[in-house]
Amino acid sequence: MKHASFRAAATTAISLAVLGALVLLLLPKYWVFLITAVFIIGIALQSLGLVTGRTGMISLCQMSFAGVGAWVTGYLNVAEAPGGLIVWVLIGGLAAVPVGIAIGLPALRLRGINLAIVTLGFAAAFDTVLATITFPGQTTFTQVVRPELFDSDRGYFIFILGFYGIIAVVLEFVSRSRLGASWLAVRHSERAAAAHGISVPKAKLSAFAISAFISGISGGLLAGYLGTLVAENFNMMQSLALFAVSTMVGAHFTLGAIIGGILITLFPELLRRLNLPQDVGNLFFALGAVQALSTGETIAETWARLGRKWMPKRAAKETGDLSAHLPAPVQHAAGIALEVSDLTVRYGAVVALDKVHLKVPAKTVVGLVGPNGAGKSTMVDAIAGFLASYEGSIKLNGQPLDGQSATVRAHLGIRRTWQTTRIAPELRVGEYIRLAAGPISDSELEAVLQWFDCPPPETLISTVDAGTRRLLDVAGVVAARPPVILLDEPAAGQSYAEALKLGERIAAIPEKFGSAVLLIEHDMDLVRRACSAITVFDFGRVIADGAPQAVLAMPIVQKAYMGIELEENAA
Numbered sequence: 001m002k003h004a005s006f007r008a009a010a011t012t013a014i015s016l017a018v019l020g021a022l023v024l025l026l027l028p029k030y031w032v033f034l035i036t037a038v039f040i041i042g043i044a045l046q047s048l049g050l051v052t053g054r055t056g057m058i059s060l061c062q063m064s065f066a067g068v069g070a071w072v073t074g075y076l077n078v079a080e081a082p083g084g085l086i087v088w089v090l091i092g093g094l095a096a097v098p099v100g101i102a103i104g105l106p107a108l109r110l111r112g113i114n115l116a117i118v119t120l121g122f123a124a125a126f127d128t129v130l131a132t133i134t135f136p137g138q139t140t141f142t143q144v145v146r147p148e149l150f151d152s153d154r155g156y157f158i159f160i161l162g163f164y165g166i167i168a169v170v171l172e173f174v175s176r177s178r179l180g181a182s183w184l185a186v187r188h189s190e191r192a193a194a195a196h197g198i199s200v201p202k203a204k205l206s207a208f209a210i211s212a213f214i215s216g217i218s219g220g221l222l223a224g225y226l227g228t229l230v231a232e233n234f235n236m237m238q239s240l241a242l243f244a245v246s247t248m249v250g251a252h253f254t255l256g257a258i259i260g261g262i263l264i265t266l267f268p269e270l271l272r273r274l275n276l277p278q279d280v281g282n283l284f285f286a287l288g289a290v291q292a293l294s295t296g297e298t299i300a301e302t303w304a305r306l307g308r309k310w311m312p313k314r315a316a317k318e319t320g321d322l323s324a325h326l327p328a329p330v331q332h333a334a335g336i337a338l339e340v341s342d343l344t345v346r347y348g349a350v351v352a353l354d355k356v357h358l359k360v361p362a363k364t365v366v367g368l369v370g371p372n373g374a375g376k377s378t379m380v381d382a383i384a385g386f387l388a389s390y391e392g393s394i395k396l397n398g399q400p401l402d403g404q405s406a407t408v409r410a411h412l413g414i415r416r417t418w419q420t421t422r423i424a425p426e427l428r429v430g431e432y433i434r435l436a437a438g439p440i441s442d443s444e445l446e447a448v449l450q451w452f453d454c455p456p457p458e459t460l461i462s463t464v465d466a467g468t469r470r471l472l473d474v475a476g477v478v479a480a481r482p483p484v485i486l487l488d489e490p491a492a493g494q495s496y497a498e499a500l501k502l503g504e505r506i507a508a509i510p511e512k513f514g515s516a517v518l519l520i521e522h523d524m525d526l527v528r529r530a531c532s533a534i535t536v537f538d539f540g541r542v543i544a545d546g547a548p549q550a551v552l553a554m555p556i557v558q559k560a561y562m563g564i565e566l567e568e569n570a571a
């Protein structure tokens with residue numbers, strides 16, 4: 001995985017170096033000046049891509065963060081602070097961080113349109129502040145001093161390209177790290193992210209903080225580019241245009257941010273040469289954003305998809321049998337791993353679970369079966385901490401979990417999968433397994449994937465079919481080796497033969513990985529194969545439990561579960 005990060009970072013760095021050399025060698029001074037702005041806007045777009053494209057939060061005040069960075073840079077310039085532009089720009093970025101966190105706080109509770117309104121409100125408030133204060137040096141026409149080495153327009157282009165490249169490469173590494181994967185996971189499903197032990201507030205606030213830092217840097221760099229700044233550079237309309245372009249191009253990709261920078265910088269130039277009003281640009285950006293939202297694909301994603309199509313396919317690596325590299329089983333406490341007592345759950349007037357008892361001994365697989373609506377998923381939700389309230393008690397290795405959040409329960413050792421897969425499709429297989437499993441070596445990761453018949457680590461999850469995503473769900477939580485794993489219909493989407501094979505794999509989880517499993521499944525052949533005991537629910541009550549063969553043969557179970565009437569049975 002580290003190799004993949006280095007490869008991606010090296011590709012980004014080399015591409016930018018080649019692009020920079022071509023610009024400097026082939027283009028006249030005026031165009032070099034214009035393209036410098038492309039990369040400054042590109043940095044602002046990368047910052048927006050992080051918070052919006054990557055983490056799924058709407059920020060309509062990104063240029064306000066840039067304004068904070070620019071103001072601080074201007075102030076340090078006027079004060080002739082030591083360190084020069086590089087230091088001022090970094091301090092400007094840092095100054096934007098608390099503002100970013102402050103804006104991120106409402107994002108912990110708000111989503112979608114509500115968050116958009118809050119961030120737009122901040123942009124409007126920032127406009128008002130900027131209307132009453134001026135940028136330092138604005139009235140005295142004090143130019144922001146560029147570093148001596150990069151004072152010329154060509155020199156400043158190299159300076160900006162350097163900043164863009166460093167930010168792009170760092171973001172490349174971060175996006176492939178657990179933090180980056182957690183942003184995507186939160187964007188896709190906050191509940192699924194919490195089930196992996198990810199702190200959703202931390203993920204959201206870190207995205208806003210880093211995004212504001214980068215945006216603040218872009219503001220400082222703009223100060224060095226223009227010399228003096230005016231409020232219009234950072235007003236609400238600029239933030240809205242940035243958001244529209246980011247949505248259209250996919251600014252969380254390096255390529256997308258550059259395309260967006262080109263559009264924002266060069267489109268007005270084109271309109272000017274065609275004697276068309278500048279507002280046409282915003283209309284075009286808005287239409288582009290609508291197009292990207294309705295097709296579900298940004299310009300950068302379209303290019304990446306076409307690139308993948310035309311790139312020669314790499315032959316699958318012959319790996320041989322990797323089972324010797326499976327991570328060693330974890331020795332969890334013996335005895336009862338999971339104990340549910342007197343559990344009652346109500347949804348308004350519906351009693352989904354009624355004084356239910358269930359025990360899962362350590363290192364065993366217990367099946368939980370029952371007809372649709374019997375309360376099985378409610379049971380998983382209650383155990384994993386996804387219900388606002390319930391009566392009764394749930395204990396992990398004798399310790400009560402009641403009142404603990406889903407994230408805390410995941411950390412303590414309750415891990416779950418979902419009836420429908422919730423894996424972020426933008427992740428790669430390896431990134432997802434690492435996100436779910438925590439620290440795991442490359443060879444262990446590949447061995448787990450092979451054991452569950454999953455595709456190789458570099459495979460993009462969006463290219464994987466639904467059945468395989470279910471297997472990845474299982475592989476992720478199994479690789480984490482917690483004391484208790486809750487599998488909610490893992491065989492959905494599998495063929496009969498695949499389901500049986502999965503049953504064998506699940507049966508082996510306690511011995512191979514050390515975890516106990518509570519398996520919800522409708523496929524009785526899989527249940528028989530995997531479970532040493534089963535519990536049967538009907539209408540939120542336990543109607544039978546014990547050894548699978550004996551329980552499934554009980555008339556009450558056949559009547560409830562398979563619709564076979566007692567009378568028929570008796571006959």
Ligand SMILES: Nc1ncnc2c1ncn2[C@@H]1O[C@H](COP(=O)(O)OP(=O)(O)OP(=O)(O)O)[C@@H](O)[C@H]1O
Nearest residue numbers: 347350351352370371372373374375376377378379
């Ligand atoms: N959020 C909810 N609000 C209201 N009622 C709900 C909610 N979730 C579940 N229920 C009800 O609770 C009962 C148990 O549902 P649950 O989904 O736990 O059953 P299940 O055994 O998992 O069913 P299936 O096999 O179809 O997944 C059902 O009557 C269902 O309609």
